[in-house]
Amino acid sequence: MAEIHVHEGESRVIATMGDSIVVRLVEPGATGYQWTTEIIGSAVVEEFSSVQMPDGVEAAPGRSSDRTVGLRAVTPGTAEVRLALRRVWEDVEPIEQIRFRVDVMDDPGED
Numbered sequence: 373m374a375e376i377h378v379h380e381g382e383s384r385v386i387a388t389m390g391d392s393i394v395v396r397l398v399e400p401g402a403t404g405y406q407w408t409t410e411i412i413g414s415a416v417v418e419e420f421s422s423v424q425m426p427d428g429v430e431a432a433p434g435r436s437s438d439r440t441v442g443l444r445a446v447t448p449g450t451a452e453v454r455l456a457l458r459r460v461w462e463d464v465e466p467i468e469q470i471r472f473r474v475d476v477m478d479d480p481g482e483d
Contacts, residue, residue, distance in 0.1 A: 373388070373390040373391055373392070374387075374388070374391050374392070375391070375392045375393075375394060376391055376392065376393045376394065377394050377395075377396070378393060378394065378395045378472060380470075382472055383471070383472050383473065384472060384473045384474075384475065385472055385473070385474045385475070386474075386475050386477065387416075387445040387474055387475070387476050387477070388445065388476070388477050388478070388479050389445055389446065389447065389448065389476060389477070389478060389479050390444070390445060390446075390479065391444070391445045391476075392419070392442060392443070392444055392445075393416065393442070393443040393444070393445065393453075393474060394440060394441070394442055394443075395440070395441045395443070395453075395455065395470070396438060396439070396440050397438070397439045397440075397441070397455065397457075397470075398436055398437075398438060398439075399423060399436060399437050399438070399439045399457070400436050400457075401435045401436045401437060402435075403459075404459045404461075405457050405458060405459055405467065406439075406457070406458070406459070406460060407421070407439045407441065407455055407456070407457055408455070408456050408458060408460065408466075409421065409441055409453070409454070409455055410453075410454040410455075410456070411443070411451055411452070411453055411454075412451060412452040412454070413449060413450055413451030413452060414446075414447060414449065414451070415445060415446065415447050415448065415449035415450055415451040415474060415475075415476040416443050416444065416445055416446065416451040416453065416474050416476065417443065417444055417446050418441065418442070418443055419442040419443060419444050420440075420441075420442045421439065421440070421441045421442070422439070422440050422442075423437045423438070423439050423440075424437060424438055424440070441455065443474070445474065445476040446476075447476065448476050448477060448478050449475075449476055450473060450474065450475050450476070451473070451474045451476070452471065452472075452473055452474075453471065453472055453473075453474060454469065454470075454471050455469065455470040455471075456468070456469050457469070
């Protein structure tokens, strides 16, 4: 099992069952905007979403933070991952979106 980091601009990730997929995002402070995750397809599930201050930055009201989204490849197939920066209480388009496809393959070491 590997940990795969998704970089800005990537549109496709290839994973093996059991791999972790990690996405790191900047979340603006004091704006109400948060990253939300939508997964279409059953090949990938969200394991966690956590927020922390960037290294060397003191926590203070209004400061931007880093959001880490962790996904797990659970079954062979394809999933589309959509991350949207939005205010969850507003019914409007997100101000930023990231989309990528995850292709999950069988573990090549298994027979």
